[in-house]
Amino acid sequence: MTALSISHLWKEYGDQIVLEDVSIDIGPRSFVALVGPSGCGKTTFLRLLLGQETPSRGRILIDGQPLPPEPGPDRGVVYQRYSVFPHLTVLGNVMLGPEMRASRFLGRRFGAARRALADEARAMLAEVGLAGSEQKYPAQLSGGMQQRLALAQALMMRPRVLLLDEPFGALDPGIRADIHALMRRLWNEVPMTVVMVTHDLREAFTLASRVVVFERPRDRPEERDRYGARLSRDIVIWPPRLAGRTTPYDTDRMPGRDDPTPDAAAAGTTRQAEGRTHASSPQP
Amino acid sequence: MRAINIRPGRGTALVLGLLPFAALAVAYLAGSALRLAENPSDKLLPALTTLAASIDLLAFTPDRRTGDYLLWADTAASLTRLAWGLGIAASLALVLGLLAGVLPVMRALLAPFVAFVSMVPPLALLPILFIVMGLGETSKIALIVIGITPILIRDLMLTATALPREMIVKAETLSASSWLIALRVVLPQVMPRLIDSLRLQIGPAFLFLIAAEAISSDAGLGYRIFLVRRYLAMEVIFPYVAWITLLAVLLDLALSSLRRRMFPWAEVGR
Ligand SMILES: Nc1ncnc2c1ncn2[C@@H]1O[C@H](COP(=O)(O)OP(=O)(O)OP(=O)(O)O)[C@@H](O)[C@H]1O
Ligand SMILES: [Mg+2]
Numbered sequence: 001m002t003a004l005s006i007s008h009l010w011k012e013y014g015d016q017i018v019l020e021d022v023s024i025d026i027g028p029r030s031f032v033a034l035v036g037p038s039g040c041g042k043t044t045f046l047r048l049l050l051g052q053e054t055p056s057r058g059r060i061l062i063d064g065q066p067l068p069p070e071p072g073p074d075r076g077v078v079y080q081r082y083s084v085f086p087h088l089t090v091l092g093n094v095m096l097g098p099e100m101r102a103s104r105f106l107g108r109r110f111g112a113a114r115r116a117l118a119d120e121a122r123a124m125l126a127e128v129g130l131a132g133s134e135q136k137y138p139a140q141l142s143g144g145m146q147q148r149l150a151l152a153q154a155l156m157m158r159p160r161v162l163l164l165d166e167p168f169g170a171l172d173p174g175i176r177a178d179i180h181a182l183m184r185r186l187w188n189e190v191p192m193t194v195v196m197v198t199h200d201l202r203e204a205f206t207l208a209s210r211v212v213v214f215e216r217p218r219d220r221p222e223e224r225d226r227y228g229a230r231l232s233r234d235i236v237i238w239p240p241r242l243a244g245r246t247t248p249y250d251t252d253r254m255p256g257r258d259d260p261t262p263d264a265a266a267a268g269t270t271r272q273a274e275g276r277t278h279a280s281s282p283q284p
Numbered sequence: 285m286r287a288i289n290i291r292p293g294r295g296t297a298l299v300l301g302l303l304p305f306a307a308l309a310v311a312y313l314a315g316s317a318l319r320l321a322e323n324p325s326d327k328l329l330p331a332l333t334t335l336a337a338s339i340d341l342l343a344f345t346p347d348r349r350t351g352d353y354l355l356w357a358d359t360a361a362s363l364t365r366l367a368w369g370l371g372i373a374a375s376l377a378l379v380l381g382l383l384a385g386v387l388p389v390m391r392a393l394l395a396p397f398v399a400f401v402s403m404v405p406p407l408a409l410l411p412i413l414f415i416v417m418g419l420g421e422t423s424k425i426a427l428i429v430i431g432i433t434p435i436l437i438r439d440l441m442l443t444a445t446a447l448p449r450e451m452i453v454k455a456e457t458l459s460a461s462s463w464l465i466a467l468r469v470v471l472p473q474v475m476p477r478l479i480d481s482l483r484l485q486i487g488p489a490f491l492f493l494i495a496a497e498a499i500s501s502d503a504g505l506g507y508r509i510f511l512v513r514r515y516l517a518m519e520v521i522f523p524y525v526a527w528i529t530l531l532a533v534l535l536d537l538a539l540s541s542l543r544r545r546m547f548p549w550a551e552v553g554r
Contacts (some may be wrong), residue, residue, distance in 0.1 A: 099457035
């Protein structure tokens with residue numbers, strides 16, 4: 001059983017070959033980090049998984065079924081920018097997905113249904129450490145808080161696959177460590193497969209269960225258009241990281257810091273969240 | 285210190301802002317005094333007292349023939365036409381601009397046509413409008429609508445298509461249909477821009493209104509100005525021009541504050 005099965009995938013833009021014969025099977029609940037030099041087609045690959053672009057050749061299966069030709073709620077996404085809606089409050093952003101899913105004409109819920117949804121949204125916000133900012137607009141949040149919000153917004157849809165394109169690239173190292181702890185916890189608790197593009201090798205190796213490297217085998221300027229990037233390395237982290245289980249090597253603490261409280265507090269405490277997660281995980 | 289780094293304080297800025305107005309007033313008064321000294325019956329730059337008497341007659345004395353207060357009757361007639369024109373133009377622009385901004389097929393259908401139509405000089409259409417729609421209110425409102433709608437549509441279309449692609453894709457991953465994307469993602473984000481471009485179109489809207497009123501009407505600010513032009517009645521024309529300008533400024537301020545109140549999020553990011 002694979003969550004995502006990609007076979008002989010090519011992507012060309014006009015004459016330019018971007019991806020060349022990429023094949024990879026991604027198991028359910030794995031956390032794949034995608035690294036590679038700038039311009040090698042990582043974002044393009046993610047867009048293909050999202051359904052935002054169609055492959056020139058090859059095919060993508062999701063849970064054994066062909067990928068729908070357009071983005072849908074089974075695949076969530078967080079970009080480096082533009083992931084949240086500037087015209088909605090933090091709470092409105094998190095409620096938007098479920099509201100639109102339930103109300104196909106107005107895209108809004110009212111009365112008791114709305115209150116229930118708002119409670120669920122508040123719980124999700126608390127889980128990503130945004131409690132207290134519900135009524136702010138995204139422009140009033142820091143970069144790190146905006147990315148937490150984007151994560152919360154995507155997770156409300158309970159996607160099978162979460163796609164992240166350099167989601168933490170613009171954050172400073174301290175904030176990034178906090179949000180890494182959050183990301184790891186979410187991956188452990190929410191039944192989803194994660195594919196994350198990153199430029200930061202350390203981030204790739206601290207978070208992922210598998211690190212995949214894209215590279216152009218031929219990268220001389222005159223060859224660049226005619227040869228795309230291939231999958232050049234595929235590293236499974238040892239000892240294996242499995243979602244829902246921690247290895248003795250995993251730690252949410254930053255090396256060199258002995259006081260874990262600020263991180264844990266910022267990421268929301270695991271203990272509090274546990275009851276909720278069990279209660280609300282519908283998928284097996 | 286470089287000139288680009290010298291910033292006026294609040295008081296200085298106020299004084300500087302008032303300076304051109306004061307200069308204009310002084311220039312008028314001096315010119316008026318000079319001309320009247322030379323020829324007491326000069327009509328071009330009437331004295332302040334003449335202006336005041338004329339304003340009193342226009343705004344606060346009922347007209348002998350109709351019993352109306354001319355200024356207010358003209359204002360009501362003109363503002364009604366303007367409101368219809370702006371309202372119809374804004375609604376049309378919202379629907380068509382949103383359609384073309386959200387759906388590529390509608391964009392392919394509408395964009396070239398709207399671009400073409402926006403180049404038709406509306407005033408050249410005025411005779412046709414009068415012939416087809418008669419000399420009543422319809423043709424005047426139609427001129428305003430024809431004059432400003434294409435630009436509003438194009439502006440909204442550009443604003444809608446300029447929204448980051450990522451945002452639309454994000455909405456798709458949140459299970460939005462095309463309709464819901466238009467309703468909950470694009471519409472709220474283009475509304476502030478619609479109000480702003482409406483503000484920019486107030487000037488042209490008045491232009492078309494006055495042009496239409498000048499040719500055929502029995503009330504209205506433009507009608508009055510062109511009526512008294514024959515008698516060189518500057519003491520009527522000047523107050524009317526000032527009044528029209530003031531109305532436009534007030535309308536602009538009202539729309540701006542409407543935008544601030546309805547879309548507080550648009551201010552946060554500024
Ligand atoms: N819509 C498009 N049309 C044409 N060419 C494109 C398009 N999108 C991407 N490309 C090309 O595909 C190549 C890969 O782009 P992509 O954005 O996937 O790189 P990336 O690996 O994400 O880079 P970075 O690490 O800098 O984000 C680039 O050479 C780019 O010019
Ligand atoms: Mg990229």
